[in-house]
Structure formats: C-alpha cells, structure tokens
Amino acid sequence: MTTVVRILAYSYAADHYDEYIKIGESTVIKCLKAFCNAIVAVYAEKYMRPPNEADIVWLLEEGEQRGFLGMLSSIDCMHWEWKNCQVEWQGTHRGRSGKKTLILEAVASQDLWIWHAFFEMPGSHNDINVLDHSLVFNGIVNGQLPPVNYVVNGHHYRMGYYLSDGIYPKLATLMQTIPHPTTTKEKLFAQRQEAARKDVERAFGVLQIKWAIMQGPILWKYEPDMSDMLSWVNVDIDKDISYEEGLVQILDTREKVLSEDFSQNGYQFDPEEIPELDAKRSKKAYDLA
Structure with missing residues (x-):
C-alpha cells in the first residue's frame, strides 16, 4: 500500500523501493493494478x-x-x-x-x-x-x-x-x-x-x-492499465470534493443550531465564532475538533 500510493503521488518508478520496502518490481505493478481496479469497482458507480x-x-x-x-x-x-x-x-x-x-x-x-x-x-x-x-x-x-x-x-x-x-x-x-x-x-x-x-x-x-x-x-x-489508473485518480478527486461538501453541511448545521440556542436565551450570535467554509471557492477541509 505504501509503495502504491508513493508511485501515484510522487511518480516514482516501480523498482524505486526495492531495498526500502523489500518488494519486487513485478509485485509492485500487480499491487498497483489491483489497488486501482478495487477503488474503481467500489466507488466509480457513486462518483x-x-x-x-x-x-x-x-x-x-x-x-x-x-x-x-x-x-x-x-x-x-x-x-x-x-x-x-x-x-x-x-x-x-x-x-x-x-x-x-x-x-x-x-x-x-x-x-x-x-x-x-x-x-x-x-x-x-x-x-x-x-x-x-x-x-x-x-x-x-x-x-x-x-x-x-x-x-x-x-x-x-x-x-x-x-x-x-x-x-x-x-x-x-x-x-x-x-x-x-x-x-x-x-x-x-x-x-x-x-x-x-x-x-x-x-x-x-x-x-x-x-x-x-x-x-x-x-x-x-x-492502455487498459493506464485507463484503470486514470479512473482511480478521477474517483479520488471526486471523493475529496464529496468529503469537503460534507464538512460544509456539518458547519452549516452547527451554525444554525448555535444561532437558535443563543437567540432563545437572549444572546446575540456572532457568526464569526464558527469557521466559515465556502465549498465553491476554497474547497479546504477544516478541523471540527
């Protein structure tokens, strides 16, 4: 898994991690194909x-x-x-x-x-x-x-x-x-x-x-191997967008609940207390902890 992600993220050759990971080139290629095919099979229909x-x-x-x-x-x-x-x-x-x-x-x-x-x-x-x-x-x-x-x-x-x-x-x-x-x-x-x-x-x-x-x-x-890998890359980008939009909905819901609680108790709600996230412009994930 480490080798597969590093190949995709850093464009390293398949034999780059022979000595570090102790895994052969042919095994790396098989793992890369299997990983891309699995992600596409699970998430392509949704994204x-x-x-x-x-x-x-x-x-x-x-x-x-x-x-x-x-x-x-x-x-x-x-x-x-x-x-x-x-x-x-x-x-x-x-x-x-x-x-x-x-x-x-x-x-x-x-x-x-x-x-x-x-x-x-x-x-x-x-x-x-x-x-x-x-x-x-x-x-x-x-x-x-x-x-x-x-x-x-x-x-x-x-x-x-x-x-x-x-x-x-x-x-x-x-x-x-x-x-x-x-x-x-x-x-x-x-x-x-x-x-x-x-x-x-x-x-x-x-x-x-x-x-x-x-x-x-x-x-x-x-070409089929490249097509599977490219499909995985597209699915991964769409998954990131969906995750960040989920954070937007959570933040909007949290802001609405706090606003209602404050207004019922006579307090003035300041929207700046809640981190704002514009999904259509920044697309950045915020920590909700």
Missing part, C-alpha cells in the same frame, strides 16, 4: 456517473449564478505523454508536440466534479475527433439525461449546454466564446465565457498537482 435530477438542478443553479443559464459544465481535452508507447503505434500516437501521447476528454463543474472522462484516444487526434468518438452526448441522444428546463429572453429551452473553446463544432450543446469581440456586450460575454470554461482546465491542474504521476510521461506499456 464517476452522469448527473441525476438533483445534480442537474444544482449545476443549473451554479451556472445561473455565473451568468450562464442552462450551463451544465465545461468540456476540454488534455494530452498525457506515453513514454513506453509500442513502436508500431508511435506514428498514430504522435501529437503536434512530436511526443507520443494519449488524450483525456473530461467534463468538470466549478467545484471540480469530473462526471465524464473519455480516455485512450491516440495523440494524433484533435478535440473534434475525440468528441466524435466520445459518449458524452449519449445520454441526450438516448433520452437518458434528466430534463433540463430554463428560460432565456422569453424562450423556453429543454437542452443544456457545455462551455468549450473555439476548436469544437457549432452545436446546440456547445457554447464557444466570440473570437473577435467588438462591442461592450461581446467583450463582456467573451470574458465571462473564457473564465467559466477554465473549470475543466483547473480540474486537470488539480489532478496533476495532487498526483505527480499525471505530470510526467507514463511508463506503462498497455
């Missing part, structure tokens, strides 16, 4: 899932507060270098940087909830090709996504959308910025859209900062 009706309402409220009615999340792709790419695949996996990469497409909300991740596309593809193979719109096509209802300028809409950059196609489910804004309204819209769509890029940054194995080139040889 790596499409949004339900309650999630849709919450995402719409979050988007409305930021000035985007009907916004569900933001979508984008990142490239992950694959050092040990097999020779016969190096041509198809060589990206624009000249390195062999694999592409991760993700949809993330403002609080870094990654509820869609599509992996294993070769690095020679662009975001449009990845979107063509992705399953992100399957819920809409098959009628499985909960209804999304909102009104803008008197028009009723029943389909949400995702914020994206300019490379994505012009679809009803994607909203890009204005490339060359001229008027004040266009400039304001472009500024707000470009700021809000950075949520998914911020999620990529958190993944790379928390788990160093995402920063450098991956050393594994097979």
Whole structure:
C-alpha cells in the first residue's frame, strides 16, 4: 500500500523501493493494478456517473449564478505523454508536440466534479475527433439525461449546454466564446465565457498537482492499465470534493443550531465564532475538533 500510493503521488518508478520496502518490481505493478481496479469497482458507480435530477438542478443553479443559464459544465481535452508507447503505434500516437501521447476528454463543474472522462484516444487526434468518438452526448441522444428546463429572453429551452473553446463544432450543446469581440456586450460575454470554461482546465491542474504521476510521461506499456489508473485518480478527486461538501453541511448545521440556542436565551450570535467554509471557492477541509 505504501509503495502504491508513493508511485501515484510522487511518480516514482516501480523498482524505486526495492531495498526500502523489500518488494519486487513485478509485485509492485500487480499491487498497483489491483489497488486501482478495487477503488474503481467500489466507488466509480457513486462518483464517476452522469448527473441525476438533483445534480442537474444544482449545476443549473451554479451556472445561473455565473451568468450562464442552462450551463451544465465545461468540456476540454488534455494530452498525457506515453513514454513506453509500442513502436508500431508511435506514428498514430504522435501529437503536434512530436511526443507520443494519449488524450483525456473530461467534463468538470466549478467545484471540480469530473462526471465524464473519455480516455485512450491516440495523440494524433484533435478535440473534434475525440468528441466524435466520445459518449458524452449519449445520454441526450438516448433520452437518458434528466430534463433540463430554463428560460432565456422569453424562450423556453429543454437542452443544456457545455462551455468549450473555439476548436469544437457549432452545436446546440456547445457554447464557444466570440473570437473577435467588438462591442461592450461581446467583450463582456467573451470574458465571462473564457473564465467559466477554465473549470475543466483547473480540474486537470488539480489532478496533476495532487498526483505527480499525471505530470510526467507514463511508463506503462498497455492502455487498459493506464485507463484503470486514470479512473482511480478521477474517483479520488471526486471523493475529496464529496468529503469537503460534507464538512460544509456539518458547519452549516452547527451554525444554525448555535444561532437558535443563543437567540432563545437572549444572546446575540456572532457568526464569526464558527469557521466559515465556502465549498465553491476554497474547497479546504477544516478541523471540527
């Protein structure tokens, strides 16, 4: 367990702890795969899932507060270098940087909830090709996504959308910025859209900062192994968010109870006595002891 977490957190090689932990390289790799598969099997259904009706309402409220009615999340792709790419695949996996990469497409909300991740596309593809193979719109096509209802300028809409950059196609489910804004309204819209769509890029940054194995080139040889490991990383990030939101609810409940007790006894309640936690901005856990 110690070796597995250190490999994920510090991006050490599998044989780095041969003498310290007294465990062989092949055993470390087996433990790493088993650990990732176990975490994904237990928690993926709870955290790596499409949004339900309650999630849709919450995402719409979050988007409305930021000035985007009907916004569900933001979508984008990142490239992950694959050092040990097999020779016969190096041509198809060589990206624009000249390195062999694999592409991760993700949809993330403002609080870094990654509820869609599509992996294993070769690095020679662009975001449009990845979107063509992705399953992100399957819920809409098959009628499985909960209804999304909102009104803008008197028009009723029943389909949400995702914020994206300019490379994505012009679809009803994607909203890009204005490339060359001229008027004040266009400039304001472009500024707000470009700021809000950075949520998914911020999620990529958190993944790379928390788990160093995402920063450098991956050393594994097979794509399914990397896919399992990446799924575990996403599940872990979502678990942290859920834990911190639980602390928010505890603090809010504690503040409410104390406020009622103080008011009933004739005291004036000072909210500053309770640590404040803003889940949508700081995402920091506080000690309740």
